[in-house]
Amino acid sequence: MEKKSFLSLCAGLASIAVAHRMLAEAGRADEFTKWPKAMLADGAGKPINARRLETREALVFAYPYVSTPCFLINLGAPADPVEVSDKSGVSYHWPGGAGPARSVVAYSAICGHLLSYPSKRRSVISYSSGPNNFSGHGHVVACCAHHSAYDASRGAVILSGPAPQPLATIILQYEPATEALYATGVLGRALFDDFFVAYKKELVETYGPGQSKRMVEGRTVATPLSQYSDNVVSASLC
Amino acid sequence: MDNIQPTQSRRSFLRKCALVAGGSAAVSMSRLGSTAPAQAAAVIGGKGLAKLPKAKGPRLVIVGAGTSGLTIARHAKRAHPRFDVVVVDKQYMYCSCFTSNLWYDNLINLEFRADYSFLDAARNHNFIYFSATATGLDRSAHKLYTNMGEIPYDFLVVAPGIDYDYARIGVKEPEVEYALRTSYPGGFTMPTEHVAIRDKIHSFEGGVFVQTVPAGNYRCLPAPYERACMIASWFKQKGIKGKVLVLDANPEITIKAKGFHAAFDELYKDIIEYKPSVEIKAVDPDKRLIKTEFTSYTFDDASIYPGVRAATLIEQMGLLDPESLQKEARIDPYYYNVPGDEHVYVTGDARPMPYSKSANTANSEGAYVAKVLAARAQGKKIPWESPETLCYSMVNGSPTQAIAVDAHYAYDKKTRSFQFANVKLFEQRDHAMAEAYLEWAKGLYRDMFA
Ligand SMILES: Cc1cc2nc3c(=O)[nH]c(=O)nc-3n(C[C@H](O)[C@H](O)[C@H](O)COP(=O)(O)OP(=O)(O)OC[C@H]3O[C@@H](n4cnc5c(N)ncnc54)[C@H](O)[C@@H]3O)c2cc1C
Numbered sequence: 220m221e222k223k224s225f226l227s228l229c230a231g232l233a234s235i236a237v238a239h240r241m242l243a244e245a246g247r248a249d250e251f252t253k254w255p256k257a258m259l260a261d262g263a264g265k266p267i268n269a270r271r272l273e274t275r276e277a278l279v280f281a282y283p284y285v286s287t288p289c290f291l292i293n294l295g296a297p298a299d300p301v302e303v304s305d306k307s308g309v310s311y312h313w314p315g316g317a318g319p320a321r322s323v324v325a326y327s328a329i330c331g332h333l334l335s336y337p338s339k340r341r342s343v344i345s346y347s348s349g350p351n352n353f354s355g356h357g358h359v360v361a362c363c364a365h366h367s368a369y370d371a372s373r374g375a376v377i378l379s380g381p382a383p384q385p386l387a388t389i390i391l392q393y394e395p396a397t398e399a400l401y402a403t404g405v406l407g408r409a410l411f412d413d414f415f416v417a418y419k420k421e422l423v424e425t426y427g428p429g430q431s432k433r434m435v436e437g438r439t440v441a442t443p444l445s446q447y448s449d450n451v452v453s454a455s456l457c
Numbered sequence: 458m459d460n461i462q463p464t465q466s467r468r469s470f471l472r473k474c475a476l477v478a479g480g481s482a483a484v485s486m487s488r489l490g491s492t493a494p495a496q497a498a499a500v501i502g503g504k505g506l507a508k509l510p511k512a513k514g515p516r517l518v519i520v521g522a523g524t525s526g527l528t529i530a531r532h533a534k535r536a537h538p539r540f541d542v543v544v545v546d547k548q549y550m551y552c553s554c555f556t557s558n559l560w561y562d563n564l565i566n567l568e569f570r571a572d573y574s575f576l577d578a579a580r581n582h583n584f585i586y587f588s589a590t591a592t593g594l595d596r597s598a599h600k601l602y603t604n605m606g607e608i609p610y611d612f613l614v615v616a617p618g619i620d621y622d623y624a625r626i627g628v629k630e631p632e633v634e635y636a637l638r639t640s641y642p643g644g645f646t647m648p649t650e651h652v653a654i655r656d657k658i659h660s661f662e663g664g665v666f667v668q669t670v671p672a673g674n675y676r677c678l679p680a681p682y683e684r685a686c687m688i689a690s691w692f693k694q695k696g697i698k699g700k701v702l703v704l705d706a707n708p709e710i711t712i713k714a715k716g717f718h719a720a721f722d723e724l725y726k727d728i729i730e731y732k733p734s735v736e737i738k739a740v741d742p743d744k745r746l747i748k749t750e751f752t753s754y755t756f757d758d759a760s761i762y763p764g765v766r767a768a769t770l771i772e773q774m775g776l777l778d779p780e781s782l783q784k785e786a787r788i789d790p791y792y793y794n795v796p797g798d799e800h801v802y803v804t805g806d807a808r809p810m811p812y813s814k815s816a817n818t819a820n821s822e823g824a825y826v827a828k829v830l831a832a833r834a835q836g837k838k839i840p841w842e843s844p845e846t847l848c849y850s851m852v853n854g855s856p857t858q859a860i861a862v863d864a865h866y867a868y869d870k871k872t873r874s875f876q877f878a879n880v881k882l883f884e885q886r887d888h889a890m891a892e893a894y895l896e897w898a899k900g901l902y903r904d905m906f907a
C-alpha cells in the first residue's frame with residue numbers, strides 16, 4: 220500500500236481516529252501509512268476490552284499483514300505525545316496512548332536492528348513493565364538478540380543497544396461506546412519490505428506460498444506473548 | 458605507557474582482565490600520524506583487468522566475504538548508494554565459524570550455519586560478488602591483484618580474518634605443522650576443520666580428548682571453553698567414558714571465568730579437567746604428545762588451537778605492522794585506514810586493536826566502518842564509535858543453557874590504551890540465554906545475507 224498524505228487523508232475521511240487528528244496537527248504526514256482498519260479481538264473473536272488489558276506482558280497481534288506481528292501494551296499509566304526522531308533524521312509526532320486511560324500503545328514487534336520478531340517457536344523480543352537489565356528503564360520493549368531496548372511509553376524511542384531506529388508505532392483507535400480498540404495504520408519505518416526479504420523461506424513454510432502478504436481483514440486476534448511463543452526471552456533479562 | 462606495542466599490551470590486557478572492567482590494552486598512537494609511503498605490489502597474480510562491469514560510482518572493493526566484509530558491503534551501500542561495491546572472496550561457499558561449537562552437540566544442523574549464499578547477499582545488497590583470491594596490492598596505483606585479474610579501486614577494505622601461527626606452540630617444521638593441521642585441527646578458520654572435529658567427537662569411543670587454548674588475542678576468547686563444554690555434553694549424553702582435558706596457555710579462563718568454572722564443576726565434574734598456565738613448547742602428533750617445559754600430556758584425540766595471527770594476506774599486501782606479534786596490520790585505530798592512505802582499510806579479525814576477535818565485534822565495527830567510508834566518499838567526517846562485543850557461550854547441551862558477556866571499548870588518554878567499557882556479564886547459565894544465542898546468530902546472518 221502506498222503512503223498517503225495524511226493531511227489529504229484526514230480531509231477526506233471523517234471516520235479516522237482521534238490519534239490521526241493529532242498526527243495531522245503535528246503536520247508530519249510522510250511517516251504515516253494508513254492500512255485497512257482491524258478490530259483487536261480475543262481468542263473467541265470478541266473485541267479486546269481496553270479497560271481490562273494485562274499490564275505485565277504484551278499481547279501479540281498481526282497487522283497490517285497476517286504475518287507481521289505487533290505488540291499491544293497496556294502501560295498502566297497515561298502516555299503523553301512526544302516527538303520521535305531516529306539516527307537517520309526521520310522524525311514524527313507520536314500521538315501518545317489510546318484507550319480510556321490513554322495507557323494503551325501498540326508497536327510493530329519487528330526489531331529495528333536486525334528484524335528479530337516473535338514467532339511460535341521463540342521470541343527474544345518482549346515487553347517488561349519493570350526495569351530491564353541494560354537500559355535500567357521500565358516500560359521497555361527489549362530485544363535480547365543484541366540488546367536493543369525501546370521505551371514503550373515514549374513512542375518506542377531507543378534507550379540502548381544497536382538498533383538504529385525506533386519500533387514503528389501501530390496507530391490505535393479507541394471506541395468508547397464498545398470499549399474496543401482498532402488498529403488503523405502504521406507510523407514510522409515499519410521495515411515490512413526488509414522483513415519479507417529476510418524471512419521469505421520461513422514465511423512460505425509457515426503461511427504457505429503467497430499467503431504471508433495477505434492483509435489482516437476486519438479483525439486480528441491479540442494473544443498474550445507467553446501463549447503465543449513457546450520460548451519467551453524476558454525483556455528484563457537483557 | 459608511551460608508544461606501547463599493541464601485541465605486548467594486548468597480552469597484558471588479556472592476562473589482567475578475564476574481562477573485568479579496568480583491563481586495558483593499548484595500540485601505539487605515536488606512529489599513527491606518520492604518513493607511510495605507498496608500497497609496490499608484493500604479489501601479483503592474474504593478467505590484466507578482472508572482467509567486471511564498469512564501475513557506476515566510486516568503487517569500493519572489499520576483500521573477504523566474512524562477518525566483517527559482508528557487513529561493510531551492505532551498510533556502505535545503504536549509507537552511500539553511489540558506491541559501486543565489489544566483494545572478493547576465495548571461498549566457494551559460506552559456512553560460519555561462529556556457532557560451529559553448537560553443531561558438535563547437534564544443537565543446530567549444518568544448514569543453520571551454511572544455508573546462505575554469496576549470490577543472495579550480492580543481489581539483496583546490490584553489490585558484485587567476485588569469486589577470486591586476492592594476491593597483492595599496489596597502493597600507489599590503487600589496484601588490487603587477484604588470481605582472476607586486477608581490480609582498480611577508489612576504496613579498498615581488507616578483511617581476510619586470521620591464520621594460525623604454529624610457531625607459537627613450538628612447532629617450526631612444516632611436516633609437524635601439517636600433521637597437526639590435518640589430524641588435530643584447531644577449528645578456528647576453515648569449515649572443513651569443523652567437519653573433521655565433529656567427526657572426531659562423534660566417533661570418539663573413550664579416553665582423553667584435549668582442547669588447547671592459546672595465549673594472546675586469539676579468535677573468540679570463550680570459544681575453546683565453550684567447545685570443551687559441548688564435547689563434554691556429548692560424552693555425557695552418549696555415555697562415552699571420555700575426559701576433556703583443557704590445556705590453557707593463560708593463567709585463568711580468559712573470559713566469563715565464573716560461568717565456565719561453574720559449568721565445568723557443576724555439569725562436567727568427572728569429564729572436564731582444566732589446567733591453566735600450560736605453555737606448549739612442542740607437539741608430537743605421531744606419539745600424540747603435548748610437551749611443556751616441565752611435563753607432557755598424552756591424548757587419544759585432540760583439537761589443537763595454536764597461536765593466531767592476522768591472515769597472511771595482510772603481510773603479502775605489505776600492510777603488516779612489523780612490531781606486531783600477531784602479524785596484524787598497521788592502521789589508524791579510530792578510522793581503520795592505513796596511516797597516510799585514506800583509500801585502504803583493514804577490518805575484522807585482522808585489525809591490530811585489542812578488541813575481542815569475535816563476530817559481534819566484526820559486525821558492529823563493520824556497520825561503523827561503512828559509515829566512515831560513506832562519509833569520506835562525500836568529504837565528511839564522523840565521530841568514532843566503539844564496536845560492541847556481545848558474545849554468548851553455550852555451556853550445556855541438554856537442556857540448552859548459555860552465558861554471555863556484552864562490552865564496548867573506550868580509549869583512555871591517560872594510559873593511552875583501549876579499555877573495556879560498559880561491561881555486563883551474564884554468568885548464571887540459563888535457557889533463555891541459549892534461545893537468545895541462536896537468535897543472535899540468525900540476526901548476524903540476516904545482516905550479512907538477507
Ligand atoms: C569455532 C569458532 C567459534 C566462534 N564463536 C563465536 C561466538 O560465539 N561469538 C562471536 O561473536 N564470534 C565467534 N567466533 C568468531 C567469529 O567467527 C570471527 O571473529 C568473525 O567471523 C571474524 O570476521 P572476519 O570477517 O574478520 O573474518 P572471517 O569471517 O573469517 O572472514 C574472512 C574472509 O576472508 C576471506 N579471505 C581470506 N583471505 C583471502 C584472500 N586472499 N582472498 C580472498 N578472500 C580471502 C576468507 O575466505 C573469509 O571468507 C567464533 C569463531 C570460531 C572459529
Ligand code: FES
Binds near residue numbers: 334335364365380900
Ligand atoms: S535484532 Fe533486535 S537487537 Fe538485534
